[in-house]
Structures are given as structure tokens and as C-alpha cells.
Amino acid sequence: MNLAAVVILLPLALSIGIALHARRGVKMDLAQWSVGGRGFSALLVFVLMAGELYTTFTFLGASGYAYGHGGAALYILVYTCLAFVMSYWLLPPIWRLARCHGAMTQPEVFAKAYDSPALGLLVAAVALLALVPYLVVQMKGLGLIVELTSYGALSPDAAVWLGASAMTVYVMLSGIHGSALTAVVKDVLVLAVCVFLGLYLPIHHHGGIGAMFERIEAARPGFLALAEPGRNGTWFLSTVALSALGMYLWPHAFSAVFTARTERSFRKNAVVMPLYALVMLFAMLAGYAAVLKVPGLTGGQIDLALLKLSLQTFDPWFVGVIGAAGMLTALVPGSIMLISASTLLARNLYRPLHPDADDARLVHVSRLGAPLLTLVAVLLTLKGGSSIVALLLMGFGIVTQLAPALLCVLIGRPRANHLGAMAGIVVGVGFVAATVVTGATTRTLLPMAPAWVHDLNIGLVGLALNTAVLLIVSRLTWRAAPIPRALPHRSACR
Secondary structure, three states: OOHHHHHHHHHHHHHHHHHHHHOOOOOOOHHHHHHHHHOEOHHHHHHHHHHHHOOHHHHHHHHHHHHHHHHHHHHHHHHHHHHHHHHHHHHHHHHHHHHHHOOOOHHHHHHHHHOOHHHHHHHHHHHHHHHHHHHHHHHHHHHHHHHHHOOOOOOHHHHHHHHHHHHHHHHHHHHHHHHHHHHHHHHHHHHHHHHHHHHHHHHHHHOOHHHHHHHHHHHOOOOOOOOOOOOOHHHHHHHHHHHHHHHHHOHHHHHHHHHEOOOHHHHHHHHHHHHHOHHHHHHHHHHHHOOOOOOOOOHHHHHHHHHHHHHHHOOHHHHHHHHHHHHHHHHHHHHHHHHHHHHHHHHHHHHHHOOOOOHHHHHHHHHHHHHHHHHHHHHHHHOOOOOHHHHHHHHHHHHHHHHHHHHHHHOOOOOOOHHHHHHHHHHHHHHHHHHHHHOOOHHHHOOOOOHHHHOOOHHHHHHHHHHHHHHHHHHHOOOOOOOOOOOOOOOOOO
């Protein structure tokens, strides 16, 4: 085993050590295991939410998309900043709903808001469906990072199994406490590595960032602009809108809201988080630096751009540091996803079938759910497939279908009932799932539509159908179905 491989494996040992330390003095009931007893400070909530939002997508996906698609990659920077701004208004009322009703999972918030256990079950199914491709993103990124940065000493399959095993162990040991503490180490390391690579690679290989873009434009005219047709302005705006709406609707991002001690934590974080999005920019600069230096990568291989250029540039020990940072971008978010999905399995799928189950039994079921979900994600990962961004966009198309139902109870007086919410979600998710399975696009579905319609993100089309069905069904059934709960006042839940 070489020096790089040894450096890469250090985060695995570190994560287990942190998990053992994090559980000291904590009675690991379900509330502590899944939401930290709702007692995290603003700083810890910031680190935790950043830890789950900055994943292998940040490390490999952003750089790979910049390498493969030029100017279209900037959608990543735009949507993250917009989502952070939206969080100022979106997250506090979600926190209040959860606090007032004792919710620990995303489906419970929907079920309580609409007074409908059936809606909660539907949201639970959608949440699990959306989490699978996101978990695959983490595993896929983990395999790519470890294989390349270990110079082949560890195979992708071995890396995936090793990382998944470590992730599962420290999730079962310490839950969200271990994830939060590991996120501190991960954020510091990833920030330092991304900033360094984003500045050093363009300067070292091209003489500067400006010179790099000039050389790319000379060699590949129009690459840095939005393509016509395809990834043009229409695609860009629709993808930004879909992704910004969906960023906090991922079950693990939603559940992290519940860990905060007060709702002020989210407003404080919303001020700083857009600056943190600059991590994405530095990752993209590293991807652009590879365009002329590592030519010929296509399909899912574009995700290798940053790593392949790093192998050409740095000594093995520093390549190992890059690999260690990349491994943490998979381990931390993946662990939070596992906790969220496992808690959801226990509270929203197991408990309705076993209403007499006590908290100890739910903790046991949650911990058993973690390795089972990990196994599913690993098996799907080993089958190969699309690039990291393609997988993530598919997940966004699914999870964002929850947005209309949520916004209808958060904005003003309720405008929908549970029947409309359920019908809208079924139509929206069904449409997106059908397009994924069949490969259909707006061009094939609506051949006679204007050209700009053909460039819309398919998830946004599903969202439009979802919203229309939600409003129509709610209007037709308003007298037959109960009106959603009024949003708790700020002073109601402290």
C-alpha cells in the first residue's frame, strides 16, 4: 500500500474515533440519535447543514460539469445562493411546525400540517425514492476518489464497500452527533483543498484564471457560453428554479432543521451561507483548468477531471490529502442521509404497522435500517451509470414535487387540502419517474410546442402539472376534506 492510500484511509479511522467520542455522556434515544435532542447551537447547525449540502457533488460533480458543459455549470452557484436566501423565510416555519408537533422526520411535518397520516405515508415513499440516487451519488463519488487518488491501490468496489462499512458503523454508534462533529473536520479540510485547487491549478497550468478562460475560448469557441439549443437560457433558468426549490426538501436537509435549539439559527446562517457557496466556484475553476490539460473525458468520466489533473500536478502525499477530503465529502452527507432515511423507516413505515412499539424498539429498528439502506445504495452504485450531476438532477426532479404542498401551508392561509396535495405529488412524481424510465423529454412529449418549451428542465414540467392538479383537486374536494392546520405562531413553540 502506498503513501497516498494510507493518507486516504485516515478519515475512516478518524470518523470511528469521533463517533465514539460524540456518544459520551449522551443517552442515545431516538431524539438524540436522529435530531440531537433538538439542542444544537447556530454554529453546529451551520456546520451540519453545510456538511450535508457540500458532498461529492461539490468535489467532483461541480468540477466535472464545468469540464464537460462549460458555462452551464454556473447554474450550480446560482441555485445554491438562491436557496440559502430562501432559507431565511422557509426554514423557521418548518422548525416551528416540527417543534410544536414533535416531528422528527419530513413526512411527519406534512402529516401534521394537513392532519393526514395518508399524506405522511406518501411523502415517506417519495423521500426514500429521492434519497436512493443521492446516496448512490455519494458512493459513486467515493469509489472514483479513492481509486484514482490511491493510484489504484484500492479498487472502486473495495473503496465503496470500505467507505460504506465505516459510514454505517459510525451512524449506528453515535447518530447525528457523530455526523455533526465529523462535519467540522470535513468542512475545514474541504474548504482548504477546494480553494487551493481552484487557485493553484489555473495559475500553474495556464498562468492565471483570466488566461485560462482566454485559452479555453480560443481552443473551443462558445464552450463557456450557454448552448443553443440544449443547455441554453431556458434550461438554465428552469434548472435553477427547480434546484433552488428542492435543496431543502431533501429528507436529510429537512431533518437537519429539527436539530436547532431556536429558529434564529436559520436566519443567522442565511446571512453567511451564500458566501460558503464560493466553495462551488473554486471546484468549478479546477474543472475548467482541466479542459485543455485532460482532454477526451465523456459521459460519466467527466467527474474524473479534477482528480486526473491533480494526479498530473502533485506529489503522492498531497494527492492523498485530496483523496481524504473527497472521502469526507461522501462519508458525512451519506451518514446524515442514512440517519434521516433510517428514522423515516422506523417512525413513518414501521410504527404505523406496530403502534405499540416503544422508543427503544424504534431506535433498534432505525439502527437496523442503516445497514440495509447502505447495502441497497452500494449494489446500485456497483452497477455503474450516469454522471454525478445527472443522478442529482434526477433526484431533484423527484424531491421538488413536495414543494407545492409545503408552500401551500407555509404561505398565508391554507390553499390546499390533503387530497389535492396527494394528487399533485402522485402526478408530479409519476411524470418525472416515467420520463426517467422511458427516456422521454419535453421534445418527444410535446413535439408541437414552442422551441423554448423543449429546453425546459423536465422536473419543472412535472412541478407545473403537480401544482395544477393540487389546486384543481383541492377546489373540487374542499368541503369533503379537512382544512390544513394553521401555521403555529412564533410564540407558540419555544
